[in-house]
Amino acid sequence: MRKEVVVFGILFALLAFSASAQFVGTIEGYVRYLNGTLAGSSANINVSVASCSGSGCSGSTSTDANSYYVLANLNLQSGSSLTATAGKNLHRGSNTTTANAFKAASANITICQAPSAPTQTAAVDNHDTNRTLSWTSGTDPNGFDTYDVFQFASNASITNATSPQAVSGLSLGNSYSWTVQTCNTFNGNGCCSSTSSDTFSVTNAAPSAPTLVDEPNTGSTTASLEWTSGTDADGDPTRDEIQFSDRSDFSNVISSSTNTTSPYSVASLENTTTYWWRVRTCDAFGACSSYASDNFTMYTCTTSVVVSSGGGGGGGGGGSTCGGFNECQWGDVGCRGNARMVCGNFDGDAFLEFNIIPCPAWQKCVNGACVERCTENWQCESWGPCSLAGVQTRTCEDVHLCGTDDYMPATQRGCVPGVGEAPVLLGVPPFTIATPTILTTPMIPIGTGVLGFILGLLTLSLLFDKQFDALQLGLQLRTMSQMLKRGDFAKADVYNTRVVEPHIRSAVLDERKPAHRTILRVYYELNRDLARYHEKLALKVGEKAKASAFAKRADEFAKLIEKYA
Incomplete structure (x- = not known):
């Protein structure tokens, strides 16, 4: 009985050992950061054995305080390939090694934090078969040196690539992808960002359909078919294709051409037959428009006179030998x-x-x-004055009275009011002067509630002082300020020249009085704003010399503003 118990115990132990599937393969190593310092504890380690199935083909562990890891119970054979991957916080790394004759492997792992991914400039879909691809490199969070890896389509990748990269010889109708990665490096080690990818297409738009000249029904045995070719939005060379048939479905094409021009002649037309013809425009790369179609009928008819006979006969009538x-x-x-x-x-x-x-x-x-045929002969008056809207006009007359205006000169042109004696041409048809968007603060620094408050105080001061001439001038300055606030610069300029400036010159102002100094300061502030307006407008139309003069005038007004501040 005791012998049986001992045997049973041995069998149980063997079964237990077999069930646990113990393997003798091991892997060990250290984990370091990219700069060589040890990663310390808690770096997660995952190991996988290549060409392995079942138990012992993978495992995981973590490093100890000395950055050391060891993993046992791996199903290794001599020469087995296995990969160890480590990760800690945002740092990642891996190493692939081979087991020795003792079924043991060693793999030190360098982990690093990858740079940010590059930012690509998206390539647009268009007709260009030569492209320039550009991007902005990613950055390394730890300040390590970086380089970019560029790959276009299935071409070999380019290490240490710089933006931009040119690609050429692309095929119309195809789509292409390109990728970029930013990698860091330290002592020959490093890691790469995620891959940035972009895809674009080389497009080829078909031309527009041609416009046919309607072919009328005819009694002739020949016809000349005319049309205007379609146009290609990509600017490609084009050709026209034509088909001529006696069937609407063009199942019997009598005459055709794959490269023709208008007009196209057809002959040997048969009596009482309807003919169809269609044309399409194709580009040099085979993209074609839809067909434009037309039809006409050929009749050659002669009159026959039918005369009735017999008693009580009915009438006679004219007829035709065909259904004309x-x-x-x-x-x-x-x-x-x-x-x-x-x-x-x-x-x-x-x-x-x-x-x-x-x-x-x-x-x-x-x-x-x-x-x-009449040859136009136009004679024009001199240009009129430049209007506040920035337009000059004149009257032109064709002395040959042709009744056409194919060669009529322009009767309107743009100008800049107030810029010199001669207007500055802005093009034809007339250029409308709008408030420039660049005229913002400090162009009208007191054109809001502050100016209203100042002018209000000025009005009260002048009333108490019984200086009605100066009071009127203050009201005129307020009107001019409101024009500038609304953006009516041209109107404000005319108002200043015709009303405010003459009044300033004739008014009796005492610089020792605060109210009078305020009038002068406001006057020069508004004139500075007008000078800046003219400076910007002159620059916009390319009049650099005039712009410089207005800038100098604005500086002079600024000095006077400081004087009366």
Whole structure:
């Protein structure tokens, strides 16, 4: 009985050992930061064994106070490859090693905090097959040196790449991706940021559809088909494709071309047959517009007279040998190119059609008539004064009375009121002077409630002092200030020249009186603002010399402001 108990105990121990699946493989090492200092305790370690399945293929542990880790019970064989990954706070790192003949491995791990990811300038989708790709590098939180890794499409990556990078020879209709990483380095070690990625397309827009000239029904066996080609938004070279058929679905194409120009001639048209034709515009890369279509019918008809016979006979009537039609109405006229069109019966059948009559070279077709070509000869008056709205006008007359204005000179142009004797041209049609957005504080430093308060006190002071002339001047300055506050600079300029400035010159002002000094200070502040307005406006239209003069004038007013402050 005792012998049986001993045997049972041995068997139980063996089973327990087998169930725990113990392996003898181990890995150990130290964890350091990028600068070489030890990472200390609590760095998390994860180990995975390559080409391994089942128990013992992975494990985890952490470092002790000495930055040391060891992990046992790994299913290692001699030569097994395994990877140890470490992480602490925001620092990460890994190392891959191989087990020795004793099924033991060693892997020291350097962990680092990766730089921030680069910021790419997104490439736009357009037609350009040559691109310049740019980005802003990421930064390292610990001040380590960094470099960028750039990769375009499936090309090999470029280490130590700098922005921008040029790529060329791209294919239309394709999309391309490019990536950038910022990596740090210290003593040959380092880590990289997450990858920044961008994708763009090289597009190719199809041209617009052509515009067909409607082909009228005809009695001729030939026709000349005309149209205006579509345009390509990308500026690519274009060509036109045409198909001519006697079926609306173009299942029987009689004539065609894949590279033609308007007009396109067709011949051997058959009587009582309707023909369809369509044109599309394609670019040099094969992108084509939709088709523009038209149709017409060819008739060649002769009149037959049917006379009734027999007693009590009925009437007779005129008929046609085919189902003809009137192409136009009596009196219809028009132009086709430089030929006039006249409606009538010119072929002896029972129906009306247009007769095409070319105009001589020295004439042109206008409203169905050939008229002498006229050469415009315009004579213009001198330009008028520059208005407050910044516009000059003049009257022009064609002395040849051609009735056209193809070569008529401009009758309006922009100008800058108050800038010199001669207006500054701003282009045609007229330029409207708007309040420049750059005219903000300190352009009107007292144009708000402060100015109102000052002028209010000034008014009371003048009333008590019985200086009504100065009181009127103060009210005029307030009106001018309100104009500037609303942005009516041109109106304020005229008001200043015609009203305020003459009054200032004629008024009896005593610089020793505070109220009078306030009037002078406000007057010079408003004139400084006007001078700055003219300076900015002159710069905007490229008049640097005038701008400099106005700037000098503003400085002079500023000195006077200080004098009467």
